[in-house]
Amino acid sequence: MSAMLDKFLVWAERHxxxxxxxxxxxxxxxxxxxxxxxxxxxxxxxxxxxxxxxILRVRFGVQRVGQSLLGVALxxxxxxxxxxxxxxxxxxxxxxFYSVLPIYALTxxxxxxxxxxxxxxxxxxxxxxxxxxxxxxxxxxTALDAPVYFFRAFAVEVAFIMTGLYVAASYLGxxxxxxxxxxx
Amino acid sequence: MTRFRKPSSSTxxxxxxxxxxxxxxxxxxxxxxxxxxxxxxxxxxxxxADRGWLEKAWETGEDISGPPRRIYTLTSLGLAxxxxxxxxxxxxxxxxx
Numbered sequence: 298m299s300a301m302l303d304k305f306l307v308w309a310e311r312h313x314x315x316x317x318x319x320x321x322x323x324x325x326x327x328x329x330x331x332x333x334x335x336x337x338x339x340x341x342x343x344x345x346x347x348x349x350x351x352i353l354r355v356r357f358g359v360q361r362v363g364q365s366l367l368g369v370a371l372x373x374x375x376x377x378x379x380x381x382x383x384x385x386x387x388x389x390x391x392x393x394f395y396s397v398l399p400i401y402a403l404t405x406x407x408x409x410x411x412x413x414x415x416x417x418x419x420x421x422x423x424x425x426x427x428x429x430x431x432x433x434x435x436x437x438x439t440a441l442d443a444p445v446y447f448f449r450a451f452a453v454e455v456a457f458i459m460t461g462l463y464v465a466a467s468y469l470g471x472x473x474x475x476x477x478x479x480x481x
Numbered sequence: 482m483t484r485f486r487k488p489s490s491s492t493x494x495x496x497x498x499x500x501x502x503x504x505x506x507x508x509x510x511x512x513x514x515x516x517x518x519x520x521x522x523x524x525x526x527x528x529x530a531d532r533g534w535l536e537k538a539w540e541t542g543e544d545i546s547g548p549p550r551r552i553y554t555l556t557s558l559g560l561a562x563x564x565x566x567x568x569x570x571x572x573x574x575x576x577x578x
Contacts, residue, residue, distance in 0.1 A: 324519060330548070344519045
């Protein structure tokens with residue numbers, strides 16, 4: 298394993314610009330002094346992940362890497378949701394749960410393709426959910442024999458998640474502009 | 482125009498460890514002393530060396546075995562920068578977290 302990680306670091310060294318790869322050879326030479334296979338592997342793993350992060354940042358940029366991670370995380374959440382949903386016994390909760398999964402899936406797709414579109418979609422969802430929250434609070438609906446309070450609470454929850462995603466997407470844009478790599 | 486940014490808490494930890502070891506430390510010892518992962522430590526060391534805050538030299542001596550190894554030492558510029566950070570109150574506030 299150590300030899301494989303070392304090979305990866307050599308490969309990373311070749312694919313990074315001079316200013317970004319200067320630390321890799323020092324790390325590799327230090328690793329040869331570490332006794333204990335596990336300690337050496339941990340040392341090399343951390344270095345390999347850092348090198349991979351640098352390669353991705355240099356090749357694709359902070360925003361592109363971040364939005365891919367965001368999209369993948371959301372897709373994973375959707376897959377988890379598909380797995381969990383059938384085990385929900387209450388039909389209202391199950392249907393609500395299923396109905397929101399395509400929204401997350403679409404958000405994930407947009408995050409992978411275009412972050413600005415994703416932000417607009419998130420704003421649209423938040424607005425629609427807010428409108429739903431207001432309308433469902435009207436006397437006509439509260440008098441109905443339906444779990445209106447649950448729907449309203451569910452709408453608030455989804456709106457919070459979409460707000461979090463909007464903030465994350467905005468941060469990625471700022472991080473790209475700030476150029477974090479030059480900070481200490 | 483270049484903006485001045487406060488060093489991160491990881492950077493400050495490294496500087497503190499190097500100040501406590503005037504003869505310098507090699508990477509693994511510095512990693513143990515600072516509690517940072519190697520993937521965090523080495524890129525910061527490279528940036529600090531690039532800015533002249535620390536100096537890296539190959540380990541020398543008769544009882545050295547194995548491949549060459551870097552020893553990191555704080556420079557006078559690094560020490561001065563740490564003092565100015567202390568004056569500004571950045572150092573104690575950030576390393577305490």
